[in-house]
Amino acid sequence: MDTTVTVRFVTGGDFPHIRIKEKAFTFPENQPTNTVVTKVTGSSPRAGSLSYYIASGNLDNAFHIDQLSGEMSIKKPLDYENIEKYVLWIEARDQGFPPYSAYEKVEITVLDVNDNHPTFEQEPFHAEILENLSPQRVLIVSAFDQDSGPNGQLEYAIIEGNKENSFSINRATGEIRTTRPLDREKAAQYSLIVKATDRGSAPKSTAVKVLISVLDVNDNAPRFSKIFSATVPENAPVGFTVTRVTTTDEDAGANAISRYSISDASLPFIIHPSTGDITISRPLNREDTDHYIAKQMNGLVTYNISSGNDDGLFSIHSKTGVLSLAKPLDYETKQKHELRVSATDGGWIAKTSYVTVNVLVTDVNDNPPVFDPVEYFPVVQENVPSGTTVVKMNATDKDSGPNALMAYVIQSSDSDLFIIDPNTGIITTQGFLDYEAKQVYHLTVKAFNVPDEERCSFAYVNIQLKGANEYVPRFVSKQYYFEVSEAAPKGTVVGEVFASDRDLGEDGIVYYLIFGRSRKRGFSINKKTGQIYVSGPLDREKEEKISLKVLAKNEGSIRGADIDEVLVNITILDANDPPVFTQELYDVQVNEGLSPGGLVTFVSAEDSDSVPSWSRFTYAITANYEKSTFTINPQTGQVSVASELDRETVPVYNLTVLAVDSGSPAATGSAILIVTLEDINDNGPTLETTSGEVMENQRAGTTVITLSSSDPDLAPNQGPFSYSLVSTGAASSYFTLSPSGELTTSREIDREQISDFYLPVIIKDSGTSTSAFRTPARMGHSARITPGALTACANLDLQVQSVIYFPFTSNTTTDVKKGTYTQLAHKCVIVLGQEKYLLLSNWRGVVTQAYSGHCQKQFAVRVTNWEVSAVMQINLSCLL
Structure with a gap:
């Protein structure tokens, strides 16, 4: 499902202003509830009174703020052992829609009170x-x-x-x-x-x-309770109980149990080892012995360690049997020594007895604790809860039992944010660690025997704090305003935005980017420096003010709440842009017969510059040709013919039209104007063969010459051509001209009578005009024929009153045969132009002035003569 989020950017001056006199407070943890911490005040330039809230940091809802008065107080009992410090963000919110808010930070430190028993x-x-x-x-x-x-x-x-x-x-x-x-x-x-x-x-x-x-230790010998005596009949049987002896022993348990024996085996008595009952072991004879006394028999005994004393640690007194140390014992090397001790009497035949003596070595505190390793490099994330384990110190003592008991203590430290458990050696945090305040802590830890603190060793702990990305980049300004010329080239720096991040290290590095549609507005941003620069064309006339959305973020993907946005407003300053033609290419076709002053086309340009001198412009045409064929009205852009056109000379004109404004320096816009001339039948055919000879006395039908012609006009104003003779004079009776141009004799010719013939020939192209020629024929031994041409175009400059003869004829014609001249008649008709400017003489071919004043006109006159029709173009200039 798609969701549309509308984000409105406003000026920084519209946000509420929040005021807190003090922003750091300290309270003991037994501070009574309802104690007033501070009072927040503020104002809004936009919408009424403010409401106050604790936006974040209010752990366990320990504090309360009155929404109307802004009075903040303690709501719940504080507990230093739970939370040592509160960082509260106070929000002041106005009553607008949507509401605008301002924020301020308040820090509250809780002091410890002796409220806990050990x-x-x-x-x-x-x-x-x-x-x-x-x-x-x-x-x-x-x-x-x-x-x-x-x-x-x-x-x-x-x-x-x-x-x-x-x-x-x-x-x-x-x-x-x-x-x-x-x-x-x-x-x-x-x-x-x-x-x-x-x-x-x-x-x-x-x-x-x-x-x-x-x-208990077996440190007391059994004691007989008294001296025992008894009487027994000599005839008492074997096994008869004589008496029971008893002992006492102050020891306890097994150490208090006595075992009995009679040391003199020659006596006729035995004793039970457990009960102490003495019984007769063989028959008694009073006559032999009437009393017996059990007593110790001393003899010479020699003691020796027979095995188990390889290292010579022990010695034994040979006479007393006292076993003693010869060398120091080391509990850490060996905890038990098993010695085999022999006792040898001094008899003639010595008897030896063996006993195993187990010597248990008890530990003494002769070794200090030793750290392994002696240097530690733990890494701890900032803001971890108090009590978080940092590192476990590892010290060992070769001693055992109580002698190996040790304790740990932090001997020295550059901070009180760490404590160590004296028994486990675990170092934990106390309080909150702030990477921005300190990044590395150095501790010296001592491990010592208890209570002999002199047996100790030291280790060094270098605690590296790892920063957490706890702060969001914040722009130092609510909005930015920059200006740049629309003519600024790519790479031009417009301005620089800056966002700060209270994190240190990599978490404090801020990256900038332009996002959304703002990326396509002609600007880019240096992601590391925040410099905004021109990256595309600017046009103030299309967009005078541009607003960019710039985002500041830390490295990595955007997660939503870890960014800040700012609006960058850029005003595009006007530059002297050249005028712009409405078309880049104008392509027009005009008749080549268009007279000077005739309209070719209109060109049009626009200039939206704001400076008046930059927006005013005039039109011009670059001089691409030797003479100015066209002219342009500098104000209207009307392009007109300046001089006569001739497609046969220049069929296409490629012109550059300019629009030049009044700036300094001037800015010029240009467009291409292509003028293509359309052909008119303004050129008569030209006879390429103008003379011929024929022998006299040839029979009729002899071919004299085949005429050929050319015409610079385009089709259909070119050939095929048709030929005919003008039926005037006697010369035309001697020859016949076919439409295809073949000139043949129509009767025999006598050179002595006529040696040269001048034959007027009419050539018709496929257009509308016709050319007439006179073909001379000279007769010697042969006749020579020369056609004469009639010209179809003329120019006229008329001053006061002028006479012009049509140049394609003369006032008179020569009758070759009779040698006389005959005046020819013309029919003149104005086909372009007004008659009030010209008077035509059909007989003389004369143009006379009929208008007084200033004029510059173009006319076309159709003249018909001898069945020949041609159009004369007349350019008339007069000034009176």
């Missing part, structure tokens, strides 16, 4: 530790506080249950350590109360129970 990660905490160990770490109690700054910094303390001050706690890290070796036999469990307190001005605290169980 929270422990678990409750209660449990830990176990072996008795008799040297002071060491037991566990770490960890709590967190959602507040920031001092309000979120915690201190730990043991407030109850610390008998004999057996434990200490690190106030900063929460690490609980023993202060001395513990004795399970004195206290098997400790119940501590640990309190976490923040550092706020009104500190808040939370307590948690920590249960520490002391694990």
